[in-house]
Amino acid sequence: MFNFVAMQVENDVKQMEEQFQAKIDADIRIEPRDWMPEKYRKTLIRQMSQHAHSEVVGMLPEANWITRAPSLRRKVALLAKVQDEAGHGLYLYSACETLGADREETIDDLHSGKAKYSSIFNYPTITWADIGAIGWLVDGAAIVNQVALQKTSYGPYARAMVKICKEESFHQRQGYEIITVLANGTPAQKAMAQDALNRWWWPSLMMFGPTDADSPNTQQSMAWRIKRHTNDELRQMFIDATVKQAEVAGLTIPDKDLKWNEERGHYDFGEIDWEEFYNVIKGNGPCNKQRIEARRKAKEEGMWVREAAMAYAEKQKSKVKAA
Amino acid sequence: MNKELYEYVLRMGDDSLILGQRLGEWCGHGPILEEDIALTNVALDILGQARILMDYAGKLTNKKEDEVAFLREEWDYKNVLLVEQPNGDFAKTILRQFFFDAFRLPFFKELQNSKDETLSGLALKAVKETTYHLQHSSNWVIRLGDGTDESHQRLKTALEELWMFTGELFYADEVDTKLVNEGIAVDLNKIKPIWDAKVSEVFAQAKLQIPEESWMQKGGRKGKHTEHLGFLLSEMQYMQRAYPGCEW
Numbered sequence: 001m002f003n004f005v006a007m008q009v010e011n012d013v014k015q016m017e018e019q020f021q022a023k024i025d026a027d028i029r030i031e032p033r034d035w036m037p038e039k040y041r042k043t044l045i046r047q048m049s050q051h052a053h054s055e056v057v058g059m060l061p062e063a064n065w066i067t068r069a070p071s072l073r074r075k076v077a078l079l080a081k082v083q084d085e086a087g088h089g090l091y092l093y094s095a096c097e098t099l100g101a102d103r104e105e106t107i108d109d110l111h112s113g114k115a116k117y118s119s120i121f122n123y124p125t126i127t128w129a130d131i132g133a134i135g136w137l138v139d140g141a142a143i144v145n146q147v148a149l150q151k152t153s154y155g156p157y158a159r160a161m162v163k164i165c166k167e168e169s170f171h172q173r174q175g176y177e178i179i180t181v182l183a184n185g186t187p188a189q190k191a192m193a194q195d196a197l198n199r200w201w202w203p204s205l206m207m208f209g210p211t212d213a214d215s216p217n218t219q220q221s222m223a224w225r226i227k228r229h230t231n232d233e234l235r236q237m238f239i240d241a242t243v244k245q246a247e248v249a250g251l252t253i254p255d256k257d258l259k260w261n262e263e264r265g266h267y268d269f270g271e272i273d274w275e276e277f278y279n280v281i282k283g284n285g286p287c288n289k290q291r292i293e294a295r296r297k298a299k300e301e302g303m304w305v306r307e308a309a310m311a312y313a314e315k316q317k318s319k320v321k322a323a
Numbered sequence: 324m325n326k327e328l329y330e331y332v333l334r335m336g337d338d339s340l341i342l343g344q345r346l347g348e349w350c351g352h353g354p355i356l357e358e359d360i361a362l363t364n365v366a367l368d369i370l371g372q373a374r375i376l377m378d379y380a381g382k383l384t385n386k387k388e389d390e391v392a393f394l395r396e397e398w399d400y401k402n403v404l405l406v407e408q409p410n411g412d413f414a415k416t417i418l419r420q421f422f423f424d425a426f427r428l429p430f431f432k433e434l435q436n437s438k439d440e441t442l443s444g445l446a447l448k449a450v451k452e453t454t455y456h457l458q459h460s461s462n463w464v465i466r467l468g469d470g471t472d473e474s475h476q477r478l479k480t481a482l483e484e485l486w487m488f489t490g491e492l493f494y495a496d497e498v499d500t501k502l503v504n505e506g507i508a509v510d511l512n513k514i515k516p517i518w519d520a521k522v523s524e525v526f527a528q529a530k531l532q533i534p535e536e537s538w539m540q541k542g543g544r545k546g547k548h549t550e551h552l553g554f555l556l557s558e559m560q561y562m563q564r565a566y567p568g569c570e571w
């Protein structure tokens with residue numbers, strides 16, 4: 001009797017999985033209330049929360065320069081940009097919640113080091129040119145990733161991406177504009193721009209993650225259409241798009257192996273320092289500790305504020321009841 | 324050039340500039356993400372006002388907006404001491420904001436009638452923005468004051484630190500007198516009772532006592548500042564000082 005029930009359940013699950021895959025294959029969006037395999041849900045929560053964390057941690061290196069921005073116009077634009085990233089974070093945390101992930105817990109996982117975020121934000125912003133380089137390269141790389149995600153299989157994630165992509169491409173243009181102004185400025189300004197490109201280029205390429213050969217989850221994510229391109233494909237798209245921009249700005253990409261390959265119709269490029277990549281992921285980047293500490297501190301120091309707001313709301317509620 | 328007008332525009336513009344700079348320090352570090360965004364909204368509005376005023380001060384003296392904003396000496400900044408006070412904790416930031424917003428809203432309402440078109444135009448836009456700012460800061464003062472013991476205590480501490488800087492909001496001298504007569508400036512005597520009433524109203528809900536009559540600091544309008552401004556300026560001016568004459 002018991003075995004029969006178990007078998008029945010197993011059959012049902014199998015059937016549901018097949019139906020699920022059929023929907024995916026037909027490019028029908030999965031919505032929060034639809035049945036989905038547990039692993040699909042978990043993979044998505046992981047990816048979306050990582051994305052949300054990246055938006056929020058990513059505020060820090062740029063916020064560094066709000067008080068030092070070189071003109072009022074740049075100050076206002078940078079402030080607005082960092083605020084956009086906060087909005088992206090919020091939007092993505094909400095998308096995670098549609099899958100039953102508690103926002104508080106999700107954030108605690110970031111603070112405990114359990115959850116990851118984009119390794120790029122563990123590099124320091126040393127000069128003003130870094131603000132240009134981040135917009136140009138980091139937002140630029142994010143767009144390549146996210147344009148593909150506009151067609152991801154999970155509805156709320158895809159829709160979040162449509163909205164976010166518009167703003168990211170604005171950030172990218174703004175960053176590139178900062179860089180070109182520097183590149184066309186005084187020798188000191190141009191040197192600042194080149195220095196920033198030298199430091200941000202390789203970490204930007206690392207943003208797409210390990211090579212396909214070292215990316216074991218890619219296949220399943222592709223089958224579920226959570227991902228629509230492999231890491232290497234996306235990285236290549238980014239390089240192909242960016243080389244020209246560097247040329248136009250009159251800056252040199254710090255890769256002596258970078259060369260147009262007529263046959264492939266793509267740029268060949270040098271070896272990425274994967275040892276550095278894995279170390280930064282592991283927590284050994286120049287700013288990992290500093291970034292997490294800043295987020296943790298914001299949360300700890302905000303605790304009493306949140307408690308006060310809740311206590312006040314409680315009091316108001318009981319007043320209404322008493323009346 | 325109308326020397327008094329320039330002075331008046333600087334006073335108003337520096338209040339916005341310096342407070343906007345302070346609020347910008349919060350970005351990325353707010354107590355919750357939603358509040359991070361809200362504080363940044365306020366900062367953006369206030370810096371937008373600062374830009375209009377720096378630009379205007381520049382036009383009066385044949386300078387560029389950024390020259391006025393970044394390339395003055397400490398004694399040439401004319402903001403009230405209140406806005407240069409460090410952020411402290413969230414209670415201090417919010418209370419500072421509340422005192423300022425409660426001043427700025429009736430101030431801008433009056434300024435809408437200014438005969439100076441740049442100023443009346445600015446005021447028209449700023450009234451809308453400041454209405455929201457005051458709502459936001461009032462709500463938080465009430466929440467913190469009537470929230471937990473800790474939040475109430477923190478707000479009280481902030482009040483002890485900031486109260487002595489509130490009197491200067493109503494400082495007026497020959498600059499005001501002349502421009503009020505010309506129909507350009509706001510008569511601050513009209514603003515004070517409105518500010519008092521707002522503070523009483525919000526403090527009552529926040530269960531806070533208004534401090535007794537006490538000594539008030541002043542000096543900002545004449546360029547005499549607290550020690551805090553120098554540090555703020557060295558950060559804010561760094562790029563313009565290090566790379567003179569560049570485009571950004």
Ligand SMILES: [Fe+2]
Nearest residue numbers: 055084085088
């Ligand atoms: Fe973003």
Ligand SMILES: [Fe+2]
Nearest residue numbers: 055088142168
């Ligand atoms: Fe992003």
Ligand SMILES: [Fe+2]
Nearest residue numbers: 085139168171
């Ligand atoms: Fe962005």
